[in-house]
Amino acid sequence: MKRFDAIKKIVEILDEEFVVCNIGIPSKELFHLKDRPQNFYMMGSMGLASSIALGLAISQPEKKIWCIEGDGSLLMNLGSLSTIANVNPSNLTLIVIDNGSYGSTGDQCTYTSNKTNLEVIAEGAGFKSIVKITKVEEIKYILRDLGKGCHFVLIKTNPGSALVSNIPLKPIEIKNRFMQSFTEN
Amino acid sequence: MNVDQKLYEIIKDFGIDLVLSVPCIFLKGILDLINERKEILHIPVTREEEGVGIAAGAYLGGKRPAILMQNSGLGNSINAIKSLLELYDIPVIFIMSHRGGKDEKILAQIPMGKIINKLLEVIGIKTWSIKSSKEIIKLNEAIIYSQECNCSVGVLLQKSLWSEEI
Ligand SMILES: [Mg+2]
Numbered sequence: 001m002k003r004f005d006a007i008k009k010i011v012e013i014l015d016e017e018f019v020v021c022n023i024g025i026p027s028k029e030l031f032h033l034k035d036r037p038q039n040f041y042m043m044g045s046m047g048l049a050s051s052i053a054l055g056l057a058i059s060q061p062e063k064k065i066w067c068i069e070g071d072g073s074l075l076m077n078l079g080s081l082s083t084i085a086n087v088n089p090s091n092l093t094l095i096v097i098d099n100g101s102y103g104s105t106g107d108q109c110t111y112t113s114n115k116t117n118l119e120v121i122a123e124g125a126g127f128k129s130i131v132k133i134t135k136v137e138e139i140k141y142i143l144r145d146l147g148k149g150c151h152f153v154l155i156k157t158n159p160g161s162a163l164v165s166n167i168p169l170k171p172i173e174i175k176n177r178f179m180q181s182f183t184e185n
Numbered sequence: 186m187n188v189d190q191k192l193y194e195i196i197k198d199f200g201i202d203l204v205l206s207v208p209c210i211f212l213k214g215i216l217d218l219i220n221e222r223k224e225i226l227h228i229p230v231t232r233e234e235e236g237v238g239i240a241a242g243a244y245l246g247g248k249r250p251a252i253l254m255q256n257s258g259l260g261n262s263i264n265a266i267k268s269l270l271e272l273y274d275i276p277v278i279f280i281m282s283h284r285g286g287k288d289e290k291i292l293a294q295i296p297m298g299k300i301i302n303k304l305l306e307v308i309g310i311k312t313w314s315i316k317s318s319k320e321i322i323k324l325n326e327a328i329i330y331s332q333e334c335n336c337s338v339g340v341l342l343q344k345s346l347w348s349e350e351i
Pocket of ligand 1: 070071072097098099100102103110
């Protein structure tokens with residue numbers, strides 16, 4: 001399984017969820033697979049996807065917030081795991097696609113390809129609901145059955161990205177339609 | 186009313202409903218008030234840049250966030266201020282204790298303290314400096330300006346603001 005295969009399964013069950021997606025190729029893959037106003041493509045600020053998702057979760061407690069995060073970017077902002085686990089919103093699912101590499105910059109290895117274990121880090125940060133997925137067919141069943149809570153979902157994949165073009169939307173367009181979709185949904 | 190109470194009142198009355206913080210000894214009074222009164226949601230963060238991310242997400246979800254931190258935290262936030270807040274037109278109020286000023290005892294604060302005004306200017310954050318309790322009204326101006334121009338602003342709280350009470 002590669003990141004693209006994992007995102008493909010995630011979008012199959014996307015319904016009313018609001019999604020914050022990590023910088024670079026993950027956002028492009030998501031755009032290519034299923035663009036929708038409820039997707040926030042984070043185009044800069046590497047590392048902050050999970051923080052943006054936490055801000056959304058506390059300000060929109062009735063909505064389900066999903067964050068598609070990567071291993072390299074999560075390692076940039078590990079403190080975020082402590083903050084999220086302690087705030088403990090009941091509507092946030094942090095999906096970390098861990099391919100052991102910096103996929104948008106040429107597949108250089110991250111430390112999760114060697115000794116670092118994000119599942120254990122999440123537990124240490126205080127997450128109570130942690131799931132690790134290694135088989136692509138498990139993704140939709142596990143995500144579908146999570147229910148309310150603050151969840152850490154680790155999807156282990158191989159490195160490698162799909163060949164997808166840039167997102168043609170301007171950042172302001174992404175923001176405006178995303179904010180509008182809160183009032184419409 | 187003391188300085189902390191005055192600052193708190195303006196933050197609350199001007200509609201700020203979420204505070205992200207990294208502590209400073211000068212901000213202790215106001216952070217205590219925020220925690221005691223429970224009128225403003227308060228999330229302590231592990232690093233200032235993380236606070237910028239949470240603030241941005243909360244703004245997208247309808248909140249009006251401010252970040253309380255030392256001025257040194259600006260250094261930890263610059264990329265997020267530019268490539269998140271500016272890129273998506275997201276306004277955040279940065280309320281900073283200004284360390285490293287004239288009578289700073291801690292040497293480590295001085296290099297960053299000396300350049301903070303220039304740094305804010307370079308990154309395009311309009312900033313108000315508050316030196317005495319008479320000037321606390323500038324915090325209103327900063328918040329209103331941020332709302333009107335839909336841009337992030339800075340407020341530097343000088344040490345003299347508190348020392349006049351001692
Ligand atoms: Mg990766």
